[in-house]
Amino acid sequence: MSLSPLMGPRLILSIGSLLGLGMHDGRTDPRPSWGLCALIATMALFFISMKEIVWAFLALWSTFAMAAPALAHRSKDRIVPAGMPLLVAIPMLLFAFALLIGADPSSDGAWENLLAIIAYYSVSFLTILSICVGTSIRLNWALLTWSVISLALTLCAIAIILQFISDHYLGTTYLNDDNQVAMVQLIWAYLGCIGIGWAVKRYGKRTLSIYQPYWKKSSEGKA
């Protein structure tokens, strides 16, 4: 595929149409969102069976983040629009596919970390959006961007802690007691999430404005 100058806008447009999934006239259809929630929960089980602790953690976190507003309000309609869990599911599906075709992921490999930072960022965005759906919170772009980046870094730190605990108590070899392996993951997440956050704020505002009623709440009751 040639890299034409139109590729960027096309990519953003296609992501925009993905994000609009399950949204009609400003209303959210909860059915595709619940379907994707079930898919992500199933992937969590798959990752657990494959002993991929980081991905299992991210999938379980996403499932909980999606279900929390609905559980808190006892209403199945209180769920993020389907486009967001779809973005979360894409890196997970890619990683699951790589596992199925026999790839052997390493903790400090490039493609593994690249997929992981996309997953950290999208899971964080999903979590913040879920908070916006479940509470009366109102955010501006700056606070939203920094919240998502900070949450992504928090998720990466928790993932490293989980790998370390698993290595110590379950005899796995995710980090091999090597500080550098953990720090490489952290630096990937650090630079990657700040980079994605900057790019989203710079170029993705218009595309993501589809979700703006959730965090802006300029017209109460719309979202």
Add this chain to the structure above:
Amino acid sequence: MKREGLGEFIAFLVTIFFITLVAIEAFDRKYYYSPGSAIACMFLASVPIIFRHYRLIIFPLWMAIWYFFLLWLHCFGILHDYYGRIFWFDELTHTMAIGLLASVIFLLLIIINHHSRSVRLPPLTYPLFIIIFAMGLGVTWEVLEFVLDVTIDTPMQYSLADSVSDMMTDLGGGLLAASACLIYLLFLDPDQISDALQADRLIKRFQRKYHPGT
């Protein structure tokens, strides 16, 4: 308020005195990492004083004293190698530092919530934002430590267990501070807290730079 300012200034002078003692002792022992750290801490100690002087933001006295004590404790710990000899010393300073940062984040969130028309944070969401921003800063510190260790060969990260325990402490410290802030909110009105910080000048500067015309 004047009495608080005087108290903060006295605490600042006491801190500078004790940190100077640490620096002198370190020079005597020809241990040059410690005086460098002490000089950096002296500059850092002046931050609340500068903020108060220019009336950018006035931190509560307890927070300033906590900050000064932490800076001294860090210098003292480096000089006597407590970080290497006492296994819980690093955890202690990390927990205290992240607790302090979390408190500053809490105050900043209150200011933003009070002054920005585009942000509304319900009280129950404060702990969440405090934890994630505190962890974000904790991770930044770990990355910085690693980069300094690799580039200028500083002895900041001893092992994987040390880095992981730092991150666990950051998470624990953030959780503790977030719980404390929630209790704090039960007894004090956020608007009162925001008024006591006197951050109007800081906000005006911020608005002039990022939202001119508002």
